[in-house]
Amino acid sequence: MFRMDMDKQMKREDNKLKKIVSMVIMFSMVFAIAAACGGQSAVPPSKGENSAGNAKTAEGKKVTIRFATNYVANQPMGPMQQQIIDQFKKDYPNVTIAMEESAGNDLQTKIKMDAVSDRIPDVFNYWRMDPVFGLDSIAKSGQLADLSDWVKTDPAFKDLFDDDFWKTASLDGKTYGVPIVMYFMQMFVNKAILDKEGIPVPQSFDDLLAATKTLKAKGYVPWGINTQADSLANRLYNYVMNGMLTNERALKMHSGQESMNVPEVVKALTLLKELVVGNIPEDAVALSTDAVISKYINTEKSALFESGSFSTPLIKQEIQDKMVAIEFPLIPGGAQKTKTIEKDLTNLYYVSAKAWNDTDKRPLIQELLKRLTSRDAGKLYVEKAGQNVPMKGVQIDPTKVGRLAFDAQKIAATMPANKWLNAVMKPDQRTKFESKMGAFYGGQYTPEKMAEELNAIFYSK
Structure with a gap:
């Protein structure tokens, strides 16, 4: 409902x-005609x-x-x-x-x-x-x-x-615009939970899958993410799809320039299903980002978290102290050979x-x-307002932003940028996409069927 x-x-x-x-x-x-006539x-x-x-x-x-x-x-x-x-x-x-x-x-x-x-x-x-x-x-x-x-x-x-x-x-x-504030998609793991359960901090995609399976077997909800519109689960979709196809090709597919009903997309969706389906909160579709952090990350019911950089302040400081920032790993068999990060x-x-x-x-x-x-404004935005800024050369005091946020920013600053796939979607396409992906995360579609559904949304040729 x-x-x-x-x-x-x-x-x-x-x-x-x-x-x-x-x-x-x-x-x-009308105004263009008026201007031409004497404006x-x-x-x-x-x-x-x-x-x-x-x-x-x-x-x-x-x-x-x-x-x-x-x-x-x-x-x-x-x-x-x-x-x-x-x-x-x-x-x-x-x-x-x-x-x-x-x-x-x-x-x-x-x-x-x-x-x-x-x-x-x-x-x-x-x-x-x-x-x-x-x-x-x-x-x-x-x-x-x-x-x-x-x-x-x-x-x-x-x-x-x-x-x-x-x-x-x-x-x-x-x-047309001058940049003010940026975001990047950061990934954290609760190292205290991983250490307790004997799970190494994931370095590869196989490690990430293994950690997910072990956490579930130990009674945790592995991923503290949601599946609402503009969901955190869809940000994982971005990473897996970009890693399999490259961001350039994925953007072409989501802007209707290339069919999505291809083996590479099916393979990416298969890996995404293994990573997400059954490993997220049962009420994920009803939770905002704030709510999922409050209910699953801050209570340590979940150990894996991926979200926008703007969400770090929502994590309790005592939980931040137990977490470490990591890079999202390369996708096995993927076309993307260098680790990247979604930022814009x-x-x-x-x-x-x-x-x-x-x-x-x-x-x-x-x-x-x-x-x-300016850089002076950027420093103010970071240290006083807790924002992430695109200005280069801003000298930030790490004690004013917190160790976890500072570490995540260091990772983001050194990695090439991926563009958000939703950015090239038309509004009606985005609505259909988010609805279908919600059904996919709920186990209603196979990867093969989901590739067909995505193709129907984006590719009209």
């Missing part, structure tokens, strides 16, 4: 998103000038910048972002920052509705431009600023982010095209964004 209700809700959200996107496209065509021409992007100097040209003029965010006061990033904004306002007393706050996912609805009425905020933080979040359509409609020339030429961004993060910030060859951006700052074309606002927005995405 829970799954059916959730699927209905997700279908309703998908339908709402489709309507919004259609309206965005319609309105963007202002775009202001050419600055070519690497010092933006603080540029910002001074706006002094004396009263300027208001609309700033939309879900980093609200009771959210860890809220006070940190506000601290930087408050200092900016002191330095530029002629500037008013009009905050437009929305909690959590409500920000998605706000930005989509603002796009329909052609009133995108001047600056806002938002998720990646994956189809499921809807910002890709807004960018294509021309309502987001193309920041490409600025971020390529301004010295403030030199060697600040890896190319992989700039790729996530880009769409159709244009850079979770949030970026974006600018409206209208604000970017405003000669008074642009230099001020540039200065504000550079402050919000």
Whole structure:
């Protein structure tokens, strides 16, 4: 019943998103025609000038910048972002920052509705431009600023982010966002439990399977993960599928460029079934990430855990002290020969095209964004807000983030990145995928049948 209700809700959200996107496209065509008939021409992007100097040209003029965010006061990033904004306002007393706050996912609805009425905020933080979040359509409609020339030429961004993060910030060859916060998928084992049961810390996939079987025989629920939408179990799916196929080929399959009904996919699903099916909580489909950590990891009913880096603070400190971070092993017979890790951006700052074309606002927005995405800001986000950041060269005090999180970050920093497979799925495909995978984890499909089901979802040729 829970799954059916959730699927209905997700279908309703998908339908709402489709309507919004259609309206965005319609309105963007109208505004494009209006601009062609006499609207202002775009202001050419600055070519690497010092933006603080540029910002001074706006002094004396009263300027208001609309700033939309879900980093609200009771959210860890809220006070940190506000601290930087408050200092900016002191330095530029002629500037008013009009905050437009929305909690959590409500920000998605706000930005989509603002796009329909052609009133995108001047600056806002938002998720990646994956189809499921809807910002890709807004960018294509021309309502987001193309920041490409600025971020390529301004010295403030030199060697600040890896190319992989700039790729996530880009769409159709244009850079629309500046990275703020990242995530990676970390794997922990409760070494105290493994030591107690005589199980070595897994180094290979065979070791991981052996540990899973032994833990189950000893009365544990081996994996403390869930199977809800955007589940931790599906993150294991990502690792196994990427390891068998390579991330590049797996992305092609999940974006409909290649059939999934092939022996390699069946083999990957066979290994996933052996690893997960029967080895997860019976109520996995009803648990959020917070709940599964509380019920199975913090109580030591489970010894194996794989989740996003944002979830580490949810683990009790006394349990963290018993855990160690490990690399997800290579898949036997897989095409991927080097260990990789799933990591990408979770949030970026974006600018409206209208604000970017405003000669008074642009230099001020540039200065504000550079402050919000600097190494100093990154250090603040990590040590004060417990976030993971994409800025390179940030000197972090390990005592302020905890030994387990620090060790996991060290592993993530040295490994090549895999892109999340869900990122290339269309919203309706993702809904079907998560439903079918939930059934697979419940033992309802064989690997062979599951490969057919996946092929039907993603491959239409």
